[in-house]
Amino acid sequence: MSRVAFALAACLALSGCSSSDSQPEPEPFPEKDWPAEAATLLEGSDWYRHAVFYEVYVRSFQDSDGDGIGDLKGLTSRLDYLKELGVDAIWLMPIMPTPFKDSGYDISDYEGINPDYGSMADFEALLAAAHQRKMRVIMDLVLNHTSDSHAWFSESRKDKTNPKADWYVWSDTPSAPNNGCGTANPTFGDSAWQLDPARGQYYFHRFYPEQPDLNYQSPAVVDATLGVARFWLDKGVDGFRCDVIGLLFESASECDLVPETRDYIKKLRKVLDEYPGRVMVAEPSKLTDASGYLGSGSDMFHMAFHFGYGYFWGLPFAAQNADGIVDTFEKSLATYPAGAQDALVIGSHDVQRAFTVAQGDDTKHQRAALIQLTAKGTPFVYYGEELALRPGKQEVVDQRDAARTPMLWDGSAGHGFSTGQPWIAFGGGADQYNLEAEQGDPESMYAFYRELFALRRGRAIWGTGAMEVLETGTPTVFALYRADDFMAYVAAVNMSDEAQVAELVRPELGARTSRVLGAGTLTLTSGGATLSLPAQAGAIFRVR
């Protein structure tokens, strides 16, 4: 936004404002030393409520040794980029040894490092380098299943009497005890049971046949997997993203979060609580209701992904109707226990790139990110979203690889990712949409993300301030009111291809208005405010 546009917006927002110099300038809103505030907020035990998280696929982030595969040393060399961008914590997709049937979500050794990515010493160096920069590192904890190459499974499948015979879910028939839980997900095949000729029984696999489900009815499995968590906590990791954690216990009627699974999660939480400042975020299986993962607000997960927004925003944007977004945030406001924190995404390694969901419309991607970064909660940005990375075409593991292509650092042949042949072809538009090109363009997606991250920095209001979904009287306009003791904001997006004027209903919305990002005007009225947004625009206004 140009300075001229900003001055005009501030002027329009004040009744009686004229272009003459005789009018006194309004008092600026009070500010704080935001970097100092950020440092304080990120030091306390509530750090995760104020952090920007960033999901990294190590394989695709930065290669350090020219083998075409991203690695831990490469990621370490890019920490300064992330720090500068405004990232406070990174989530690593699985980095353990794996036959790579499910991109590392098939783990063959819970206490090792995938040699493609480096060594344990490289991991420890990454952790130390991150901590030295006051950044946190959480890792994927994949406890529902192992790889069929894991030593536990090799032992379990030998016969029906070995010490680990009951560590996996075995059955004489390809059905009980979990009809309905082994859904025919086309990504993972059409049966959830696989005959093992050696043992003469079927084993249950919720995902690929090479990912047998662990049997949590066995107390030894409970102990062993809690031990895995301890192993990494002892190394100093700051927490976990828990993969399909609702599916741990199989049952005849219900798959997601049966009482035994809830009990297990509480045990896991107790383990984390033995270590100060560690956090865990759930990947809910029910995509439209994460509340069950949050328990009392302090006995289960610190956070759960809000997929009701994160994986569905493309539909309301395409339909130019915000009702679905209003509903999902009203539901989370109503059903989340006090103390629980929303984890907000607009994409991940499992779904299409934000660029694709936005149908190539950058303003749509930006409006979705604006909601993600201004709604109450903690944002998790998927690597490359800040560049609007385009999808790839090559499939190495499965169709989800379209959203897992290498990070694009510059316009050179290897795009700064690798000096060798990359393990998978780069995504589209790589010469034009890479960090180097976008850094030089004030209109780029990268510039937009930097601006949003800077606006969050140090301001506790975004992570913990109160939130209201405002009535706008029009389904094409979505607006949030955020307030804490110190300040208040209105964040709004117009989902329509036409300019919109909306009456925001909320008496005492603010003292006066100043637009801090985007385009449009907000004029306070006695009942709330009148919001004008150009076509396809989003804006953030400070109102107190």
Ligand code: NOJ
């Ligand atoms: C969820 C992960 O996000 C996905 O990538 C994986 O395929 C399944 N869980 C199985 O681990």
Ligand code: MG
């Ligand atoms: Mg490498």
